[in-house]
Amino acid sequence: MSDREILLRREIWFGRVLALIPWLLALLLGAVAVHLILILTLPALAPGSAYRQFARSLPLGEKLVLARAEPSTSRPSFADPFAAIALCRFDLKQGPLRLRASADGDRPLSVSVRLADGTVIYSAADRQTPGGRFNIVIVTQAQADAQDAARERTEQDDSEEANKPSAPPEDELRLISPGKTGFAVFRVLALRESDYETAVARIDAVSCSMEKAQ
């Protein structure tokens, strides 16, 4: 093989490698894009997520008390067998949701509010609230603004006493949700094995109710 032929072959090989580079870059960028899209969409789309498993088909204003965790329980995973759990769904397009619960002083009670993708936007336990009571209303920013505007209007017009919207109770926590759909989780803990049925009775007493939008 002559030097000229060797040179020519090297040029052809080099040209082929150069032509591959854009495709390799496209492959890398494409893989990164697919990965990021999957990671960002999985929380909303994963069929086994807590929201999809328990809350998505739950009627608004109704609560679901989960069965006690056992070895056959796959969802929710890593469930505490001493926690009695109830869930409520919210869809703020349909109106605000009010949550009420109160502790019996002995068994720890906690409430968390989560978006449909699982992000916890609020959580607290009974010892952080007055009297161990929860009175939470979940609203959008627009609904909160409408409530404030309605209250301001009636404060300026005392003559319309009959139509005055009631002032918010002192123990009310208004939670402005960054998302329209999600769910609330109540937990009451059994102090010991024999205490679980009492914890279930406490969780049966929590309530979720739809509120009228202003």
Next chain:
Amino acid sequence: MSDLKPLPIVLAAAVALGVAATILSLRGEPGFDAVRLGPWDSWPRLGNSEIDPYARAVSAVEGALPLGGGEGLAFVAQADASGSPLDARCDYQISGAAPPARFWTLTAYDVAGRLRANTAGRYGLTSAALLRSADGAFSITAAREARPGNWLPLGEKSRFILVLRAYQANTSALAGAFEGLTLPTITRAVCS
């Protein structure tokens, strides 16, 4: 047009690589911000709005309901104090400092997050029900067979995970000063 001949292959390979990378990333830890205290790991951001997208995806795929930050904090152990993976063929002594919380529970799971079937039908222990010595100290034995005192049944499958949940935890102790916090130690005893 012949210049675009590799396009379908490149697209298919990109999708395959992206899916594979996602599956691999979901098998890892739930989040980047693990707090490690001896054999115990915790991911405090799982329970608040600062959760990272990977932790959110792992949590959704696992179908978990992690504790909110205001509810408490969960610590997960997959190994004993010496770093050896937990194995139900061995007994383990769990003792030492209780977490600074109003109430805590200790539970054993398989790697998929299910409670471990056992003949006693007991799946965990609570701080309120522990037998303690006069000075308040406690010792728990995690074992397949019944043991005197505080027994945590492990069931038959060998690999298992321990989860310690500190409910209504003292947040200044847990969230702000992890370095000064001590949790129960997990010491391997006899193995069958």
